[in-house]
Amino acid sequence: MHLFLNGIKRHYRKEINRCQSCGMPLIYDKQYLSGNIYCSYCHDGISFIKNNITLGEMQRKIDHLLLSKNSNIIIRIYMYLRLATLKRWRRL
Numbered sequence: 001m002h003l004f005l006n007g008i009k010r011h012y013r014k015e016i017n018r019c020q021s022c023g024m025p026l027i028y029d030k031q032y033l034s035g036n037i038y039c040s041y042c043h044d045g046i047s048f049i050k051n052n053i054t055l056g057e058m059q060r061k062i063d064h065l066l067l068s069k070n071s072n073i074i075i076r077i078y079m080y081l082r083l084a085t086l087k088r089w090r091r092l
């Protein structure tokens with residue numbers, strides 16, 4: 001039970017600490033700039049690398065990436081929906 005809960009906590013931390021543009025867990029970003037809410041592939045600390053990309057384009061880009069890694073359909077649907085909740089794309 002204890003190990004199970006530690007596993008949940010680890011996944012939870014990964015889940016909440018996603019790049020707020022592409023959704024990648026920030027612990028996977030080797031060039032990550034401390035304090036940035038975006039990964040180094042999306043943002044250089046001053047501005048976005050691709051300023052004009054739309055949410056739809058980002059969703060397609062990430063889906064292609066997941067498809068190339070043989071991710072299952074549940075993960076692909078999850079990330080498609082999750083992207084729309086990230087700070088860069090949220091419209092409230």
Ligand SMILES: [Zn+2]
Nearest residue numbers: 019022039042
């Ligand atoms: Zn990113």
